[in-house]
Amino acid sequence: MCCRACSLTSPWQVGVKPNSELIAEASQHLALAREARRLAGVNDGLNKKMMETETAMASVEAWARGFEEGEVALQRGKEALAKGDRDEAAGHCRVARELLNGGLQSEALRGALQELEQDLNAGFRCIRVSTFSSS
Amino acid sequence: MKQDDVGKAKSEAVRAREELGRAGELKAHSQRLAALEAAASARGQELEWSQRTFEELDSATRSLHLAKVWLVGPTQMC
Secondary structure (H helix, E strand, O other), X not given: OOOOOOOOOOHHHHHHOOHHHHHHHHHHHHXXXXXXXXXXXOOHHHHHHHXXXXXXXXXXXXXXXXXXXXXXXXXXXXXXXXXXOHHHHHHXXXXXXXXXXXXXXXXXXXXXXXXXXXXXXXXXXXXXXXXXXXX | OOHHHHHHHHHHHHHHHHHXXXXXXXXXXXXXXXHHHXXXXXXXXXXXXXXXXXXXXXXXXXXXXXXXXXXXOHHHHO
């Protein structure tokens, strides 16, 4: 089981639904909750839970935006590396690294960034070796 | 009118007044009961909506949790 909150039988099931769909789902539930709260009258416990959920929603949305930025940076980095533009690739890697160092948690992004940085460093090593060999 | 008849009429008048008083009380109680029933019904509906709100918030929390796991990665979360 993944944890008590999500009761998944195994972590791989997480990938079954894309996060954008999950966020949209949460947003729909939140909209329905707001409607229902309007009819529920005054209830401090409910208001507190509503605020907590709204905060969690904002946090996940911010994470999703950061994740998307990181994905775009890594994709552009890969494309730049494929074109042979290492400086541009390094720039995109830096953007992704800054996002991860700035609080964005994502195993997938971190793994992809490490791969790209390895490719980039391997490329630099090739240049150094070839420069050294030719001189 | 005989003295007995006067006494009987008086006691009937007293009983009638008492019954009238009870009827008035009954009406007031009935109105109060109707008001309480209406309030209970409204409160019951509020509680139902409150329950529905909690359910929707739980569903939202679950979806958000899964989205977080999706973004962060399961080993970091759980």
